[in-house]
Every structure is written in C-alpha cells, then in structure tokens.
Amino acid sequence: MKIFVCVKPVPDTAAKIKVGGGASIDPAGVKFVLGPYDSRAASKAIALRDAAGDGSEVVAVAAGNPNKGESEARKRIKDVLALGADRGILIPDESYENRDPLAVAKALAAAIKNEGEFDLVFTGRQAVDDQAFSVGPMLATLLGVPCVTDVVGLEVDGKTATVKRAAEGRVEVLSVNLPCVITAQRDLAEEQYPKLKEILKANKKKIDTFSFEWPAPAYRVTELSPPPEPAAGKIVGEGPDAVPELVRLLREEAKALSF
Amino acid sequence: MSEFRGVDFFLLDELLTDEELAMREAVRTFVDREFIDNRAIEEHHRAGTFPRDLPQKLGELGVLGPTLPDEYGCLGASSVAYGLMMQELERGDSGLRSFASVQGSLCMYPIYTFGSEEQKRHYLPKMARGELVACFGLTEPDHGSDPGGMETKAVRDGDGWVLNGSKMWITNGGIADIAIVWAKTEEDIRGFIVPTDAPGFSAPSIEGKFSLRASVTSELILQDVRVGPEALLPHSGGLKSPLMCLTQARYGIVWGVIGSMMAVFDEALRYTGSRTQFDRPLSSFQLVQRKLVMMHSELTKAQLIALRLGRLKDEGKMKHYHVSFGKRNNCKAAREVAKLGRELLGANGVCDEYQVMRHLMNIESVYTYEGTNEIHTLALGAHLTGHAAFRG
Numbered sequence: 184m185k186i187f188v189c190v191k192p193v194p195d196t197a198a199k200i201k202v203g204g205g206a207s208i209d210p211a212g213v214k215f216v217l218g219p220y221d222s223r224a225a226s227k228a229i230a231l232r233d234a235a236g237d238g239s240e241v242v243a244v245a246a247g248n249p250n251k252g253e254s255e256a257r258k259r260i261k262d263v264l265a266l267g268a269d270r271g272i273l274i275p276d277e278s279y280e281n282r283d284p285l286a287v288a289k290a291l292a293a294a295i296k297n298e299g300e301f302d303l304v305f306t307g308r309q310a311v312d313d314q315a316f317s318v319g320p321m322l323a324t325l326l327g328v329p330c331v332t333d334v335v336g337l338e339v340d341g342k343t344a345t346v347k348r349a350a351e352g353r354v355e356v357l358s359v360n361l362p363c364v365i366t367a368q369r370d371l372a373e374e375q376y377p378k379l380k381e382i383l384k385a386n387k388k389k390i391d392t393f394s395f396e397w398p399a400p401a402y403r404v405t406e407l408s409p410p411p412e413p414a415a416g417k418i419v420g421e422g423p424d425a426v427p428e429l430v431r432l433l434r435e436e437a438k439a440l441s442f
Numbered sequence: 443m444s445e446f447r448g449v450d451f452f453l454l455d456e457l458l459t460d461e462e463l464a465m466r467e468a469v470r471t472f473v474d475r476e477f478i479d480n481r482a483i484e485e486h487h488r489a490g491t492f493p494r495d496l497p498q499k500l501g502e503l504g505v506l507g508p509t510l511p512d513e514y515g516c517l518g519a520s521s522v523a524y525g526l527m528m529q530e531l532e533r534g535d536s537g538l539r540s541f542a543s544v545q546g547s548l549c550m551y552p553i554y555t556f557g558s559e560e561q562k563r564h565y566l567p568k569m570a571r572g573e574l575v576a577c578f579g580l581t582e583p584d585h586g587s588d589p590g591g592m593e594t595k596a597v598r599d600g601d602g603w604v605l606n607g608s609k610m611w612i613t614n615g616g617i618a619d620i621a622i623v624w625a626k627t628e629e630d631i632r633g634f635i636v637p638t639d640a641p642g643f644s645a646p647s648i649e650g651k652f653s654l655r656a657s658v659t660s661e662l663i664l665q666d667v668r669v670g671p672e673a674l675l676p677h678s679g680g681l682k683s684p685l686m687c688l689t690q691a692r693y694g695i696v697w698g699v700i701g702s703m704m705a706v707f708d709e710a711l712r713y714t715g716s717r718t719q720f721d722r723p724l725s726s727f728q729l730v731q732r733k734l735v736m737m738h739s740e741l742t743k744a745q746l747i748a749l750r751l752g753r754l755k756d757e758g759k760m761k762h763y764h765v766s767f768g769k770r771n772n773c774k775a776a777r778e779v780a781k782l783g784r785e786l787l788g789a790n791g792v793c794d795e796y797q798v799m800r801h802l803m804n805i806e807s808v809y810t811y812e813g814t815n816e817i818h819t820l821a822l823g824a825h826l827t828g829h830a831a832f833r834g
Binding site for chain 1: 445447460461464465468469471472475502503504505508517518519527
C-alpha cells in the first residue's frame with residue numbers, strides 16, 4: 184500500500200497570535216508544530232502501513248519556504264518521519280506565506296502524481312491556523328479520486344475502505360473505492376508521540392525535493408485584524424427552569440454537548 | 443493539553459540541534475500526556491506510590507541509558523539530549539527523573555564501563571527497554587558523604603563471592619531485579635551485579651518520606667548472599683569506579699532540576715498573572731515581580747551552566763569538578779526557586795492542586811543526594827586550593 188500524508192506547519196495552539204502591520208501574523212516567538220489533525224492522519228497512515236506489511240510505505244509531503252530558518256516544512260516532514268513514516272517530499276515555495284489553498288492543492292497533486300500509483304492520501308480536516316478546510320477536497324478533485332472528509336474511522340480491505348465520518352448528530356459509515364483522499368478528524372487515531380529512537384532514525388531518512396512552478400495567486404490575504412472581543416456571557420434564566428434552555432444552547436450553539 | 447511554557451530567555455534553543463529539540467519535545471509531550479494532564483503524578487505523590495508501568499513506558503520512549511551505543515539497544519544520543527530528557531522528566535516530578543537517572547547513569551553506565559562484553563549484551567538491552575530494573579547500592583547507613591568508609595564486604599567463596607552488609611537510601615531498591623552493589627574485597631572496592639532474588643538479599647522500603655513520594659526508596663540488606671564469578675564487574679576497582687557513576691548521575695541532575703524550576707516558574711507566573719488582589723493582578727506588584735525575577739534569573743543561569751557542561755561532556759572535556767559546580771549551583775537554585783514559587787502561590791501553594799509544594803518537597807532530596815551542597819563545595823575547594831578538606 185502506498186500512502187501519502189500531506190502536512191502543514193501551524194502555530195502551536197498555545198501560542199499567542201499577534202496580528203497587525205501586514206497580511207501575515209508576526210512569527211516572532213511563535214512555535215510551529217505539526218497540526219493536530221495532520222498528526223492523527225500520520226498516525227493512522229503509519230498504522231495502516233504496518234498492518235499491510237511488506238512493500239507498503241508512507242510518504243510525508245509538505246510545501247514551504249525552504250529559506251526561512253531551517254524550513255518549518257522540512258521540520259514537520261521530519262516530525263512525520265519520527266512517527267514512523269518512510270520518506271518525505273518537500274515542495275519549495277519562497278512565497279509560501281501568501282499561497283492560496285488551490286495553489287497548494289495543485290502542488291501537492293503534482294508531487295503525488297509524479298510518484299505514480301497510490302492508494303490513500305491523507306490530509307488533516309483543517310489547518311488550525313487559517314482554517315480554510317479546502318486543500319483536502321481540492322486535492323481529491325485534482326487527482327480525480329473521491330474525498331471523504333472529517334473521518335473518524337477507517338478500515339481498508341483490498342481496493343475498498345470502510346470509512347466512518349462525523350456528520351451532524353450522527354456517524355456515517357461509507358464504503359469508498361481506493362484510491363481516495365481522506366481528511367482526518369481527531370478521533371481517527373490516538374495521539375502518538377515519537378519514540379526517541381525514531382527521531383534519530385528520522386534524520387537518516389530521505390527527504391526529496393519536488394520543484395513546482397507556482398501559479399500566480401488566485402486570491403491573497405490583504406489584511407489581518409484581531410478577532411472581535413468575545414461577547415459578554417449570556418444569562419438564560421435562573422433556577423431549574425433555566426436548565427433546558429442552557430442545555431439546548433450548550434448543545435446547539437456552543438457544541439459543547441454531544442448527547 | 444498542558445499549557446506549560448518553557449523558559450528560553452537567552453535563546454539557547456538556537457544552540458540545540460533539531461534532533462535535540464525534537465527529543466525534548468517528545469519527552470515533554472510524554473510527560474504531559476502520561477502524568478500531568480491526567481494528574482497521575484499528583485495521585486502517585488499523594489498515595490506514595492510508584493507508577494509501576496513507568497520502567498516499560500520510559501523504555502519504549504527511549505530515555506533509559508540513551509547515550510550508550512545502539513549496539514546495546516540504546517540510542518547513542520548526545521549528552522545534551524540526555525540532559526534535556528532529564529529536564530523534561532523532572533518537570534513532571536523528581537521521582538520520574540530519579541528512576542531514569544538510577545537505571546541509566548548509575549546502573550547501565552557501570553555495566554557498560556566496567557562490565558564484560560557478555561554482561562553488556564545480557565543486561566543492557568533489557569535495561570534500556572525497562573524490562574529489567576536496577577538499583578545502585580553505594581551509600582550505607584553509617585557512610586553517606588564518605589562512601590570510602592563502607593562496611594559491606596565481598597569475600598571469595600570458591601570461584602564466586604559471598605556478600606554481607608547493608609545499603610541505605612536506595613532508589614528503585616524494592617522494585618529492582620538486579621542491584622549494582624559496591625563492596626570491599628580484600629584488595630579493593632569492586633562492583634557486583636546481584637540478582638535481588640538471591641537468598642539472603644532483601645530490600646525493605648523506607649516509609650514516611652515527605653519527598654520523592656512517587657519513587658521507591660529502600661534499604662538493601664545482604665546476608666551471606668552468594669553470587670557466581672559472573673556477578674563481578676571485571677573492570678571495576680577502587681572508590682573511583684562508583685564515583686565515576688555518580689559523576690554521570692550528577693550530570694543528569696544538573697539538567698533535571700531545571701525542569702523542576704521551569705514547572706514552578708511557569709505555575710507562579712500564571713498564578714500571579716491571573717489572581718487579582720487590591721483590584722490588580724498579583725504580578726503587577728513590585729514585591730511579586732522581584733520574586734519572579736529572582737526565580738527567572740536563577741533558572742536562566744542554571745540553563746547556561748547546564749548547556750556548557752553538556753557540550754564539554756560531549757567534547758570529552760568535562761571534569762568532575764565541573765559537574766560539582768553544576769550540581770551545587772543548580773540544586774541550590776532549584777531549592778530557592780521552589781521556595782519563592784510556593785510563597786507566590788500563597789495558601790494555594792501548600793495544596794497538591796498546584797505543583798509547587800511537590801517540587802519544593804522533592805528538591806530537598808535532590809539537594810541532598812548525589813553529594814550534598816557541602817560535599818560539592820569541598821570538591822570545588824579541593825580543586826581550587828589543592829587541599830582536600832574532607833580527607834584526614
């Protein structure tokens with residue numbers, strides 16, 4: 184089985200994002216990490232490879248600016264290699280910060296097509312920084328394969344996969360033909376942290392460079408402003424009578440309850 | 443997810459390799475997931491219990507004896523990477539770090555350094571995986587700072603040995619499968635690998651500790667314990683051998699206590715930033731800022747010392763007195779930082795809902811074991827003056 188995992192460096196969720204003075208966030212003091220959904224996607228891909236046995240491989244793919252520091256994209260590929268992936272592909276892009284999702288999807292599709300046949304491509308359901316939710320479905324379209332989004336469970340049997348996805352208020356079970364693109368929800372795999380031995384091995388694994396002629400941006404961010412101050416809390420009533428309304432709001436608006 | 447933030451005032455991360463940073467991150471995440479986020483460490487501390495699956499988990503992670511070569515199932519990691527691992531474990535709890543220090547620096551190191559090839563191949567891979575737990579018996583009830591005065595004896599018996607004596611304050615004692623026991627033979631002090639199920643060997647637990655409560659501390663009693671010739675570490679000889687082990691473990695402590703300081707500082711900074719008194723955050727008061735600055739300065743200086751020490755070790759230039767400097771300074775700093783952190787948390791600082799008091803209690807052991815502050819002062823004094831004040 185040949186599996187690709189597309190990943191993106193995102194600011195640590197604990198990082199304080201500073202905006203103002205341009206169209207990108209101030210990266211000073213921001214720690215970049217492997218996105219939490221990307222990381223679950225990688226863990227699932229590696230588990231599938233291990234179950235499939237000999238001849239299977241997991242390839243981590245990322246686009247990023249190769250000149251910034253030691254390239255956050257290369258580091259995130261290494262993160263996936265440290266979880267156990269076999270090799271990586273870096274797509275250099277000196278204007279990565281201004282790149283729109285369609286361009287990124289085109290680059291990823293070109294890199295994957297260049298590798299020939301494949302069975303599965305994973306992305307995270309979203310990047311936790313720009314939250315565009317776009318690259319996975321666009322990538323599937325460009326590759327001409329089905330896409331299943333928000334996947335929480337996946338079993339492969341030959342050339343089909345049984346996929347569970349989180350829909351509103353229910354879990355859908357689908358049968359999907361391979362190859363396909365899967366965008367990972369958090370529950371797709373348990374969070375793994377790399378073993379130290381794998382971190383050392385990761386440094387010896389191959390990361391190839393794939394050159395891509397980047398198209399002119401189809402859209403670009405022109406301005407960033409801080410999010411509005413959160414609205415003051417809402418008092419829905421007093422005493423036991425208020426409980427049903429509170430539960431309704433927690434379930435429907437805050438999405439804090441799932442029952 | 444833990445919101446812990448480390449301190450890197452002097453951009454020391456820029457002096458670390460990607461590999462070292464990635465390994466630090468991996469251990470940090472491990473400690474968060476396994477001990478902090480689920481509050482497991484508080485529970486173990488409160489109950490005075492050792493996390494029984496810790497050896498295997500640390501083995502899987504790879505922090506047991508990681509600087510030894512991979513041909514013995516270890517990683518061949520740098521000393522700085524090892525230091526960062528100890529830092530992250532101790533950020534969780536000194537007990538976690540103590541387990542790893544003893545297993546790696548005090549037990550795997552002597553087998554690697556003084557053991558036969560057969561001993562290395564037999565023990566080290568299992569110890570690296572955490573399948574075989576070891577303890578280190580040097581200190582005795584009547585001989586702490588002066589280990590050369592030891593009374594434990596090993597007498598030849600046919601081609602083997604008979605050991606008699608007792609050892610005190612032995613981390614991992616009650617859970618160990620083997621003990622590295624230092625004993626006087628007719629000729630010299632030698633090291634022995636003693637199976638803890640050997641007849642005549644017992645390891646009663648030391649109860650009532652106010653410190654390192656998530657760690658096992660025991661007495662070792664050896665009564666006519668017979669071991670074969672294969673128990674002797676063939677290349678051990680003299681007090682220098684166990685002291686070499688201590689240098690390794692002390693090196694890990696120099697880094698470990700930085701983790702304790704980071705945990706305490708992080709908690710104190712958050713607490714004083716979010717708690718309001720007199721209509722202002724506590725951290726806006728001058729006296730509070732002074733304490734925060736003192737903590738941060740001690741922590742930052744300790745980091746500078748540890749990193750330089752680690753690079754010297756990797757370059758083969760580290761001397762025992764460098765380690766004494768680091769152990770003396772950083773443990774004293776950690777004790778001070780824990781105390782200030784406790785003060786800043788006010789009454790909340792004495793409850794185990796917060797970490798400061800646990801670190802404060804732990805650090806009393808760490809300050810004392812592996813050479814007290816006084817012993818390291820005298821070691822440095824001897825280096826500076828040429829006069830060893832602790833020898834008669």
